[in-house]
Amino acid sequence: MTPSYLNEFKPPQRILLGPGPSSVHPRVLQAMTQPILGHLDPQFFQVMDEVCEMLRQVYHTSNFMTVPLSSTGTGAMEAACANILERGDTAIVCRNGFFGVRLADIAQRCGAETFVVDSQWGKPVEPAALERELRKHAKVKMVGVVHGETSTGVLTPMPEIVELCHRYGALVVSDAVTTLGGHDVQMDQWDIDVCYSATQKCLGAPPGLAPISLGPRAVEVIKTRESEVQSFYFNLKGLESYWNQTRAYHHTTPISMTYALREALRMMMEEGIDNRIRRHARVAAALRAGIQAMGLQLLADPDYRLNPLTTVVIPQGIEDTAVRKRLMQDYNLEIGGGLGDLRGKVWRIGLMGESAREVNVFTLLSGLEQILPTLGYEVAYGSSLAAAQRALVEFEGRG
Numbered sequence: 219m220t221p222s223y224l225n226e227f228k229p230p231q232r233i234l235l236g237p238g239p240s241s242v243h244p245r246v247l248q249a250m251t252q253p254i255l256g257h258l259d260p261q262f263f264q265v266m267d268e269v270c271e272m273l274r275q276v277y278h279t280s281n282f283m284t285v286p287l288s289s290t291g292t293g294a295m296e297a298a299c300a301n302i303l304e305r306g307d308t309a310i311v312c313r314n315g316f317f318g319v320r321l322a323d324i325a326q327r328c329g330a331e332t333f334v335v336d337s338q339w340g341k342p343v344e345p346a347a348l349e350r351e352l353r354k355h356a357k358v359k360m361v362g363v364v365h366g367e368t369s370t371g372v373l374t375p376m377p378e379i380v381e382l383c384h385r386y387g388a389l390v391v392s393d394a395v396t397t398l399g400g401h402d403v404q405m406d407q408w409d410i411d412v413c414y415s416a417t418q419k420c421l422g423a424p425p426g427l428a429p430i431s432l433g434p435r436a437v438e439v440i441k442t443r444e445s446e447v448q449s450f451y452f453n454l455k456g457l458e459s460y461w462n463q464t465r466a467y468h469h470t471t472p473i474s475m476t477y478a479l480r481e482a483l484r485m486m487m488e489e490g491i492d493n494r495i496r497r498h499a500r501v502a503a504a505l506r507a508g509i510q511a512m513g514l515q516l517l518a519d520p521d522y523r524l525n526p527l528t529t530v531v532i533p534q535g536i537e538d539t540a541v542r543k544r545l546m547q548d549y550n551l552e553i554g555g556g557l558g559d560l561r562g563k564v565w566r567i568g569l570m571g572e573s574a575r576e577v578n579v580f581t582l583l584s585g586l587e588q589i590l591p592t593l594g595y596e597v598a599y600g601s602s603l604a605a606a607q608r609a610l611v612e613f614e615g616r617g
């Protein structure tokens with residue numbers, strides 16, 4: 219028998235409405251098929267400079283060190299903690315979901331004594347609770363905050379948190395993996411010290427790069443650290459010499475992924491960053507209205523809902539995977555299940571980047587309207603579609 223690996227792999231064209239990766243526009247995929255340049259080729263340097271320039275615009279920053287790391291989002295979490303923290307430092311992480319748990323774990327592994335401030339999953343951490351924790355320690359080096367918690371669908375308002383942390387002399391590391399390109403991220407105006415993201419969500423590229431930006435305080439802390447950064451690969455000082463005009467070899471950049479990111483960012487520039495963010499808000503409003511019209515509950519506090527990711531509470535008696543499997547089989551459509559404590563309890567619906575389109579909202583809602591009644595959850599046919607349509611009209615101020 220011929221082993222299957224001798225057959226060409228032809229993946230199906232899925233509608234990716236999970237927590238990421240999101241669907242990628244053919245223009246971005248096409249960019250990846252361009253000839254490979256050497257990572258020290260002057261023409262590739264131009265690509266690098268253009269990518270950094272567009273990333274600065276998306277982050278709203280003038281930080282020189284704004285570069286795509288060769289990794290996914292978790293690598294950027296590691297890079298942020300490994301470069302800012304030294305053994306014996308104190309760190310606090312605002313932990314309101316799975317990725318806050320991961321950030322605290324990484325900070326601890328980097329040798330910092332790490333404390334956490336928890337909130338109920340579905341809400342952001344309260345600034346007053348963070349201040350109580352900050353007061354307990356003589357010197358806190360870093361506070362980690364997940365701007366958009368992909369496990370719960372919660373958006374944490376950053377300005378108040380940043381102002382508070384700076385009052386106590388702590389640097390702020392912000393995880394914008396789910397928010398960059400899908401919500402406003404104002405690195406300079408909010409005065410964030412380190413902010414990182416990943417390409418596979420609202421930026422609209424495949425997984426594989428993790429844009430990070432370092433503010434002046436972070437650069438100073440990294441420059442003046444006493445110990446060497448334990449990680450060679452994620453040593454940002456070493457990497458800077460490749461991304462700045464020195465162009466010193468550090469590691470071989472993923473060339474095709476850099477082309478993809480350039481094209482994805484170019485598409486964002488054509489659309490306009492504000493229009494892109496507004497598109498995410500618009501389709502999220504339609505999705506929420508449709509979901510609620512079916513009588514389903516949303517997990518996140520209404521005042522703090524993420525647009526790129528909506529968490530839906532799975533109704534009693536409905537089995538999580540039964541619905542997701544049917545969506546995949548019958549609609550070729552992927553949504554996500556719950557993470558950590560929310561496993562089996564919520565669905566995570568992503569409307570990110572190229573996936574954040576009205577047509578996807580209507581396809582998903584009609585799929586759920588078809589599938590849920592067959593599993594014993596009654597839905598008035600068409601109700602969710604009408605509610606989503608109404609929400610779109612209201613969003614445009616035409617309601």
Ligand SMILES: Cc1ncc(COP(=O)(O)O)c(C=O)c1O
Pocket residue numbers: 237238290291292293295317364366367368369393395396416425
């Ligand atoms: C908020 C957040 N942070 C970090 C990560 C980790 O990113 P990656 O899976 O790209 O390593 C994710 C991934 O979904 C995320 O949603």
